[in-house]
Amino acid sequence: MSAMNSTKTVLDPFGTTIIEDYERLYKEFGIQPLKPLLDRIPNPSMYMRRNVVFGHRDFERLLDAMKSNEPFAVMSGIKPTGEFHLGTLMTAREVIYFQQQGATAFYCIADVEAYEDNKIPFEKSEKFAVGNIADLLALGFDPKQGCIYRQYKEQRVKDLAIVFARGATLATMKAIYGERHIGLYLSALIQAGDILMPQLQDFDGPKPTVVPVGIDQDPHIRFTRDLANKFRRKYNFIPPSSTLHKIMKGLDGSPKMSKRDPMGYFTLHEKPETIAKKISNAFTGGRPTVKEQQKLGGIPEICPIYELCMYQFVEDDDEIVEAYHDCKSGKLLCGEHKERTIEIVLRFVKEHKRRHSKFVDKAREILKVA
Numbered sequence: 001m002s003a004m005n006s007t008k009t010v011l012d013p014f015g016t017t018i019i020e021d022y023e024r025l026y027k028e029f030g031i032q033p034l035k036p037l038l039d040r041i042p043n044p045s046m047y048m049r050r051n052v053v054f055g056h057r058d059f060e061r062l063l064d065a066m067k068s069n070e071p072f073a074v075m076s077g078i079k080p081t082g083e084f085h086l087g088t089l090m091t092a093r094e095v096i097y098f099q100q101q102g103a104t105a106f107y108c109i110a111d112v113e114a115y116e117d118n119k120i121p122f123e124k125s126e127k128f129a130v131g132n133i134a135d136l137l138a139l140g141f142d143p144k145q146g147c148i149y150r151q152y153k154e155q156r157v158k159d160l161a162i163v164f165a166r167g168a169t170l171a172t173m174k175a176i177y178g179e180r181h182i183g184l185y186l187s188a189l190i191q192a193g194d195i196l197m198p199q200l201q202d203f204d205g206p207k208p209t210v211v212p213v214g215i216d217q218d219p220h221i222r223f224t225r226d227l228a229n230k231f232r233r234k235y236n237f238i239p240p241s242s243t244l245h246k247i248m249k250g251l252d253g254s255p256k257m258s259k260r261d262p263m264g265y266f267t268l269h270e271k272p273e274t275i276a277k278k279i280s281n282a283f284t285g286g287r288p289t290v291k292e293q294q295k296l297g298g299i300p301e302i303c304p305i306y307e308l309c310m311y312q313f314v315e316d317d318d319e320i321v322e323a324y325h326d327c328k329s330g331k332l333l334c335g336e337h338k339e340r341t342i343e344i345v346l347r348f349v350k351e352h353k354r355r356h357s358k359f360v361d362k363a364r365e366i367l368k369v370a
């Protein structure tokens with residue numbers, strides 16, 4: 001279980017990680033801030049410009065490869081437990097961003113983790129995976145410049161996990177992941193296989209690889225970097241780099257958007273009226289009365305509506321800055337802002353669904369699903 005306490009933050013990829021102060025992570029976990037690198041990134045993504053991607057591990061290595069036109073890879077994926085939601089949308093867009101910057105892109109369907117962590121049988125996760133991959137393609141992933149696969153079916157990933165198991169003791173697994181059933185330790189080894197597979201000879205050998213993930217997944221990065229060093233002599237692996245993004249708040253104001261609370265999040269395939277209702281009922285950083293808000297202004301820093309716009313749905317940076325100042329000054333009221341946000345979100349969802357329907361057959365073909 002993850003939680004913030006007065007002494008130490010816990011990052012837990014299998015639990016609920018709540019971060020109250022991102023600044024503390026630099027010191028506590030040796031994560032590097034991304035901001036100082038921004039000027040060196042040729043075409044920073046929206047998430048990078050807005051400090052949603054706030055940290056990294058060893059990203060300079062990837063930057064050097066990008067700048068000198070050397071081969072590099074991006075790797076991430078999705079746990080197929082349901083429809084695409086806002087968290088998986090963010091990771092997918094980050095993978096596509098790096099692919100568009102020249103990376104060979106690897107996207108895995110983490111069906112072993114879905115089985116071990118969520119008890120989802122492979123026949124069921126296969127169905128979710130088809131929809132998820134159609135989403136990825138609809139967002140712009142180019143399958144000709146990448147590799148999409150299922151963990152359960154990818155022998156190279158499983159072979160790496162078998163080798164890596166010799167480099168991990170029970171004490172190490174407990175120290176990184178806490179006391180867990182062996183299946184979760186196995187899925188961590190499989191994830192290490194996912195992250196390092198792009199460096200196998202089948203994919204033209206060792207190369208800088210970036211893994212864009214939410215901060216709660218950082219333990220996998222640390223674990224895999226350690227394994228890459230341990231098995232360097234055998235495979236010549238380069239320790240993977242990462243970019244780390246913040247965790248979105250729930251629409252109900254809870255610190256983390258979670259599937260456990262249906263009113264706190266939405267998927268890209270929910271009915272438009274349901275999405276509109278969830279946004280309408282969302283918590284805000286507004287004041288109890290219009291008069292007070294006009295006088296004191298709202299608090300965008302704690303507002304999920306502001307976050308929804310900034311993290312996902314408003315592409316123009318100036319528009320975000322304007323909304324921030326209008327909220328702070330009391331010029332923008334929550335009702336109006338919610339209406340505007342509903343309109344933007346529904347427009348996006350409508351177009352996305354239209355594109356998604358065109359990619360379902362392709363997704364089946366890629367995943368070899370009948």
Ligand code: SF4
Nearest residue numbers: 285286298303327334
């Ligand atoms: S005006 Fe917008 S950003 Fe400000 S508190 Fe209300 S909903 Fe949030």
